Amino acid sequence: xxxxxxxxxxxxxxxxxxxxxxxxxxxxxxxxxxxxxxxxxxxxxxxxxxxxxxxxxxxxxxxxxxxxxxxxxxxxxxxxxxxxxxxxxxxxxxxxxxxxxxxxxxxxxxxxxxxxxxxxxxxxxxxxxxxx
Numbered sequence: 001x002x003x004x005x006x007x008x009x010x011x012x013x014x015x016x017x018x019x020x021x022x023x024x025x026x027x028x029x030x031x032x033x034x035x036x037x038x039x040x041x042x043x044x045x046x047x048x049x050x051x052x053x054x055x056x057x058x059x060x061x062x063x064x065x066x067x068x069x070x071x072x073x074x075x076x077x078x079x080x081x082x083x084x085x086x087x088x089x090x091x092x093x094x095x096x097x098x099x100x101x102x103x104x105x106x107x108x109x110x111x112x113x114x115x116x117x118x119x120x121x122x123x124x125x126x127x128x129x130x131x132x
Contacts, residue, residue, distance in 0.1 A: 032057040032104060036127060038070045038090060038117065043127035052110050052131055060090035060100035068092035070117045072103050077116050077124040085113075107131040 033054035037044045039061055050056065062068035070090050075082035090101040107113065107129065116126040 030104075034129070035059060037061050038072070040068075041120070041123055041125050043115075043117070043125065046126070047128045047130070049130040049132055050107065053106070053108060054131065055104055055106045056129055058088075058090065058103045058105075060092050060102075062092040062100065064092035064094040064097075064100060067120070068100075070119050072115055073118050074113065074115055076114050076126060077118075082116075083118075086115075087118075 033050045034045075034048050034056045036048075036056060036058045038058055043058070058072045060068070060070055062070070069092065071087060072090065073083045073087045074085035086103075086105065088103045090103060093100040109131065111131050113129045113131065114126065115128070116124050118124060
């Protein structure tokens with residue numbers, strides 16, 4: 001089977017790849033420095049430190065249903081520039097799949113990156129990556 005929804009973009013200091021895996025039988029998931037699991041109303045871990053050049057993977061661990069879609073959106077809720085760096089929608093998993101959509105991001109230089117999920121609306125939740 002093939003991957004659905006492969007999208008790549010380059011931003012200064014960042015490389016982005018958004019992957020929606022359709023089967024466990026495909027290539028193994030590439031190694032990363034940190035995996036953030038997306039749950040109902042939280043990121044786990046919520047805050048973590050990685051080295052410059054490190055890669056973070058966000059994975060939706062909710063069952064595939066419209067109400068279980070979450071986002072990984074740069075910034076904080078209410079920020080005027082929220083979502084300018086990245087705003088990725090992650091669908092949940094279906095029958096027989098171990099997890100839903102996956103989003104990976106490599107951080108080239110030291111910085112603090114705040115992010116949040118816009119969904120569920122009115123119950124946004126936040127996370128932070130500190131790149132050293």
